[in-house]
Amino acid sequence: MDRYLLEQDIPGSRVGPEPTTDCFTAIMHGEVEGVIPGNALIVDPNKPFRKLNPFGNTFLNRFQCAQMPNQVLESISIIDTPGILSGAKQRVSRGYDFPAVLRWFAERVDLIILLFDAHKLEISDEFSEAIGALKGNEDKLRVVLNKADMVGTQQLMRVYGALMWSLGKVFGTPEVLRVYIGSFWSEPLLVTDNRKLFELEEEDLFADIQNLPRNAALRKLNDLVKRARLVRVHAHIISYLKQEMPSVFRKDNKKKNLIYQLPVIFTKIQLQHNISAGDFPDCAKMQFKTLKPNLMAALDELLSSDIAKLMPLLRQEELEAGDQLGVQGGAFLGTRAGPFTEGYPFAEENGERCEEDEDWVVTKDKPKYDEIFYNLAPNEGKLSGTKAKDWMVSTRLPNSVLGRIWKLSDVDRDGMLDDEEFALASHLIEVKLEGHGLPPELPSRLIPPSKRRQKGSDA
Numbered sequence: 001m002d003r004y005l006l007e008q009d010i011p012g013s014r015v016g017p018e019p020t021t022d023c024f025t026a027i028m029h030g031e032v033e034g035v036i037p038g039n040a041l042i043v044d045p046n047k048p049f050r051k052l053n054p055f056g057n058t059f060l061n062r063f064q065c066a067q068m069p070n071q072v073l074e075s076i077s078i079i080d081t082p083g084i085l086s087g088a089k090q091r092v093s094r095g096y097d098f099p100a101v102l103r104w105f106a107e108r109v110d111l112i113i114l115l116f117d118a119h120k121l122e123i124s125d126e127f128s129e130a131i132g133a134l135k136g137n138e139d140k141l142r143v144v145l146n147k148a149d150m151v152g153t154q155q156l157m158r159v160y161g162a163l164m165w166s167l168g169k170v171f172g173t174p175e176v177l178r179v180y181i182g183s184f185w186s187e188p189l190l191v192t193d194n195r196k197l198f199e200l201e202e203e204d205l206f207a208d209i210q211n212l213p214r215n216a217a218l219r220k221l222n223d224l225v226k227r228a229r230l231v232r233v234h235a236h237i238i239s240y241l242k243q244e245m246p247s248v249f250r251k252d253n254k255k256k257n258l259i260y261q262l263p264v265i266f267t268k269i270q271l272q273h274n275i276s277a278g279d280f281p282d283c284a285k286m287q288f289k290t291l292k293p294n295l296m297a298a299l300d301e302l303l304s305s306d307i308a309k310l311m312p313l314l315r316q317e318e319l320e321a322g323d324q325l326g327v328q329g330g331a332f333l334g335t336r337a338g339p340f341t342e343g344y345p346f347a348e349e350n351g352e353r354c355e356e357d358e359d360w361v362v363t364k365d366k367p368k369y370d371e372i373f374y375n376l377a378p379n380e381g382k383l384s385g386t387k388a389k390d391w392m393v394s395t396r397l398p399n400s401v402l403g404r405i406w407k408l409s410d411v412d413r414d415g416m417l418d419d420e421e422f423a424l425a426s427h428l429i430e431v432k433l434e435g436h437g438l439p440p441e442l443p444s445r446l447i448p449p450s451k452r453r454q455k456g457s458d459a
Contacts (some may be wrong), residue, residue, distance in 0.1 A: 001115060001184045002027060002080050005209075006073070007404075007437060010080075011035050011066045022094065023062050023103065027078040030067025035285055038063030039151045052104065061097035071440070075327040084127045099133035106137045110219050114143045118159050118181075119150040123166045133169050142208065143167065144177040148198065149189040156181070156194065180205045188396035188433065199399040206400075210327040217407065222410050228302055233279045236269050280426075361445050362420075362427045367424035382416040388425070397431050401438070405429060408442050413450040418446035 002010060009324070010027055012035040026041070026049070038060035042049050047065065081102065082094075106112055112134060134141060145163060148156055160181065167177055182198040183189055183207070189198075241258055258265070266280050295376075362369070376387055383391075385406075392402050409417060409425035417425060424446060432438060439446070 001113070001144070002078055004184050004186060005078075006068075006070050007186075008068065008070055011068060012064065013066070022082045023064055023080075024082065025104075026063075026065040027071065027073065028065055028067055029073035029077070031069055033068045034066075036067065037061075041065050048108075050100075051247055055096055055101055055104075058094075059101060062094075062096070072327055076209070078188060079109060081105075084124060084130060099129055102130055102133040106134050106140070107223070110140065110216060111142060111209065112137060112140045114141065116143065116145050116155060116163060117150075118145050118148040121159050121163055121166075123170060128170050130165075134173070138171070138177070141177060142205070143177050144184060144205070145179055145181045148181050149183040149191050152191055153193050170407075182396055185295050186398060186432065188402050189398065190396075192393075192396055195393065195399070202398075202400055213327065218361065229279050232300070233269075233275055234281060236273055236275070237265070237280075240265060240269055314447040359445065360447075362423050362448075365427065366417040366420075366423045367458065369426040370419055372426065373419050373422045378419075382414075382418050383422060385415050388417050388422070392425065392429065395433065397429065397432060401432055402429075404438050405432070408438065408446075411442065411448060418450075420450055424448055 003013070004192075006027075010025070011033050013025070026047075028047075036044070037324045038052075039057070041047055041063065042053050042060065049063075050066075051392075052060070052063065082098075114131070143163070145160060148159075151159060160179070163179065164176070171177070180201045182196075184202070184205075189195060244258055245254055266277075269275065270277055270280070372391070373383065376383055376391055388406075389402075392405070393399075395402075396403075405425055405428045408428060409421050411421055411424075428438060444452075
């Protein structure tokens with residue numbers, strides 16, 4: 001899915017139908033493409049990974065950072081986790097505490113995406129253990145049912161129901177997780193019955209991701225408040241337990257008795273200090289510390305006063321950001337292009353000049369494309385967005401890819417395609433079907449000859 005969002009191969013990655021790596025990969029922006037190994041990564045003061053050192057060499061040998069100049073990565077970074085093991089593979093030890101590493105990342109990221117394949121849905125024991133490590137971060141969690149074009153509508157409904165049932169059983173909570181259904185790869189759709197559903201689901205997921213930079217500060221504040229509340233409850237519990245402990249004799253017996261009575265003690269503290277039951281920790285994770293009244297007073301001041309002062313600042317930052325588009329580039333370019341979205345705006349032309357006499361790459365195949373174009377009955381020499389879309393959809397490419405192709409092909413931004421623009425769109429579709437990537441901007445050799453003259457006169 002990372003490659004789908006970035007529309008670019010990731011340095012050091014291998015693509016395959018099964019998990020091909022046991023690596024955690026941080027995919028980040030960098031002017032020079034390359035891979036930084038884990039042991040070098042944790043000593044880099046410009047990277048936020050120094051706290052991963054306690055997980056040891058075995059983990060660090062399976063941790064790396066892939067840097068690349070990609071527009072999407074200017075706004076967000078992506079942590080790609082290893083594929084989850086299933087069946088007999090689960091008996092092979094990873095050599096490090098996999099759930100603990102997942103928990104470390106889950107506490108620090110803004111969004112967690114669980115990826116399932118619709119054609120081979122399975123929640124293995126390791127997957128259940130991994131999901132358990134994410135507990136407490138359900139507000140960040142999204143589920144993607146991927147490759148949904150590989151099954152028909154009836155089977156997809158069954159798979160979706162089975163997934164929701166399995167997730168509810170693993171999480172053990174009544175809340176329903178948001179599940180996005182689609183085909184988040186750039187291959188042609190095998191079953192096209194649910195294309196519209198996939199399109200709407202992709203738009204929702206992309207909107208969720210695009211809002212991450214805007215909400216980053218609010219997310220950090222939310223995590224700070226959550227941690228502060230937990231610290232306050234923990235301090236009250238420890239204080240109560242310390243008061244109940246004898247000063248000299250029979251400490252062991254009293255400690256065992258107090259541990260046994262922790263649920264009752266939690267209820268007493270809850271009523272005494274008016275604390276929500278949901279803020280109390282797991283009894284098994286309690287540790288004994290000494291409560292310092294001055295620190296507790298400072299913590300109360302943080303929660304009641306200091307954090308409240310931050311909210312107007314966040315609001316001001318939000319107003320200053322205005323209508324910024326959030327994450328841009330990669331697959332996100334197709335979400336605001338042409339007839340593949342409702343009420344689409346057109347981007348400004350970049351005004352780049354090109355050589356008028358440079359050969360047009362599409363020329364040799366233009367007669368073939370012209371035959372298709374005129375069979376589609378253009379009006380006054382141009383195809384409307386609706387007619388062009390109907391033909392483009394027949395190629396079975398995902399809508400985000402077709403949106404990119406439309407944005408590149410509608411050179412004059414009039415919402416229609418003339419014969420040259422249609423030929424360009426057809427050429428780009430063939431390029432994509434052959435497995436090649438799309439350019440971020442139209443190079444001069446692909447600009448239709450008539451549009452080159454137009455650009456030259458505009459400049």
